[in-house]
Amino acid sequence: MQLSRTQTFFLLTFLVAMWGVNWPLSKYALEFATPLLFAGLRITIGGLILLFFALPRYRNLNLKRTWHIYLISGLLNIILFFGFQTFGLSMMPAGLFSTIVFMQPVLLGIGGWLWLGESMNGFKITGLILGFIGVAVISLNDGSGHISTIGILLGLASTITWTFGTIYMKKTSAKVDALWLTTLQMIFGGIVLLIAGTTVENWTDIVWNQTFISMLSVIAIFCTALAWLVFFLLVRSGEAGKIGSFNFLVPLIAIVISVLFLGETITAKMVVGLILIIIGIALVNLKMKSLQKRGKHRAHPL
Template identity: 80%
Template sequence: MMQLSRTRTIVYLTFLVTMWGVNWPLSKYALEFAPPLLFAGLRIFISGLILLPFALPRYKKLNLKHTWHVYLISALLNIILFFVFQTFGLKAMPAGLFSTIVFLQPVLLGVGAWLWLGESMTRLKMVGLILGFLGVAVVSVSGGSGSISTVGILLGLASTITWTFGTIYIKKTATKVDAIWLVTVQMIFGGIVLLAAGSTIESWMDIVWNLSFLSSLSIISIFCTALTWLVFFLLVGSGEAGKVGSFNFLVPLIAIVTSVLFLGETITSKLVVGLVLIIAGIALVNLKLKFLQRGTNDTW
């Protein structure tokens, strides 16, 4: 197993979390120039093509004949459904808030791993789950900001649920497929499906091929998708992947700050309460507190 220096690990983690955070407001901005399905298809397909040169040297590990169903199901959950819900959801509500709802995924994943993968459920994780859903309930209450839509919240929850089941499926089938090939194939296949669907119900003529869209699409495809996956696998190979989870709660914070600064999104007092509850829930699920590491946590 390749070991990374402390400095390099911090740099990689900072890049990963920052790009995940910037992705949300940048994607919302790009949607001003392109229809949702075509934009989702373009970003995913381009990312898959970028990853392909890194996957090709591992061609012996593809084994598509015996594992095609794993690639298909993973693409359906982690790419096609997830990005359809995500992209339409971003059209319906502020990027910062939407990213916070989607990043309830680590909370739901803790429950899913407990139910289907036999992992332990700590009291802290359960408290995090409750806080997270209380936060969603608070921001869903009528009478708040006009930017909040019930459809947007439902799409955010659908993205979270899809991502959760997709991650659980990947964990259950991890020994059957190569990780880099899995991401590459599902992105190329998922991107083709999304582009085909977009070409059917949307028009390529509606895409504004200006510098703003092209630069946004390039940054999202290269830095926020393809390179983040490569960095993630590098951290996995060095045994540092576990640290990614502890920084996940920073992603919606980065998305919110970026959205307020560059998209002019506003945050009401009611939304602040909801966001704090959601982020607190995510943090409780992810943070490895010292007293838990000493084995004092209760599990069910």
């Protein structure tokens, strides 16, 4: 299905907005739930919602020959990514943590060069350097008590697993159906997270009030299931490459919402680090976007 420019614009806007609000919403929801159980709930619910859209495409499943792809992808993109992400988010401001995680497009530049045969150029090198300097600036502890070293490490771990998961998805994209891959990795990863959470956490620690149920519903439906479904539509239409160019807006949205609604503060150190990271990501994506004009056949999923 080929999308019009208007449809593409609205889908990209929706996707970036959902990824942006996801961080402060998840941060707030963690006040009512433990990390692993919360991650397992949002992912499992999101996967079951996507299953509704995937079932009509059951002929594309081919589970006997591709089961290992679903498992590996689920491990990297769901279990490790959301596991590290949820624990790290409970230790740091939502906007700041999202900035670290959304260095993924920069790290993907390295992975694409090493394992996907993509070129390494001046734009990418400069962007990578600026991105890592930005994280270093943010990570400098000024004694304010707002920066958690463990939280930063978990953010970087989340970014790295997402990067490897994305590279693996790109390398195996011709062997599996994108919607089924997204659906099954969510269901598989969500169940594993729920089992792990049940082992080390207590369901009784979850505060099942109206606020938490509302937050969980919004995050699972809009920030997880529908956001991934939109991503799938963009991939099918050949517009996935544009997503990387818009990624740098996600931390900005997360920080603005966190400041307005969660009472988080912005320090000069955070602003400097954020600017460096945004410039780095923009430089990487700028060159990648120009390269796509010469190779439109190449997809660039997140």
